[in-house]
Amino acid sequence: MSDMSDFLEAELLDHIFNVAYPKPATYIALFTVMPNEVGTGGTEVSGGAYARVQVNINGGVSPTWDLAVSEGGGGFEVDNANEIAFVQATASWGTVVGMGIYDALTAGNLLILKTLASNKTVDIDDTFKFPIGDLSIIFR
DSSP: OOOBOHHHHHHHHHHHHTSOOOOOOEEEEEEEEOOOTTSOSOEEOOSTTOOOEEEEOTTSOOTTBOOOEEOSSSSEEEEBSSOEEOOOOSSOOEEEEEEEEESSSSSOOEEEEEEEEEEEEEOTTOOOEEOTTOOEEEEO
């Protein structure tokens, strides 16, 4: 199973066969309810100082991800090469069940979606983090 959204699957096919798809800036979002592959039906964390975290710069080289390697199941994966940390919560964010990568700081197109291996409750003064190597994005 791929972690790609329907939007990204279509853009990559168009990039290969039709028109170039420029490298987007990417931002990680956290969800208390996961969206579907179209990007609807989910609930993104809000309030309590929450904001998406930018993980690369459009057109630049991102130090946030390792290069793709075989994941052993017929696909390839990239892992976060650096810790990815959100701001400290100033109010409860609820129970985080997954993450998504968007091409904008707010709204935008969902590119990647992934359910967490275990849910994480984020209370006031907590800082949600993905330690190095903890976030694997897989394409099969």
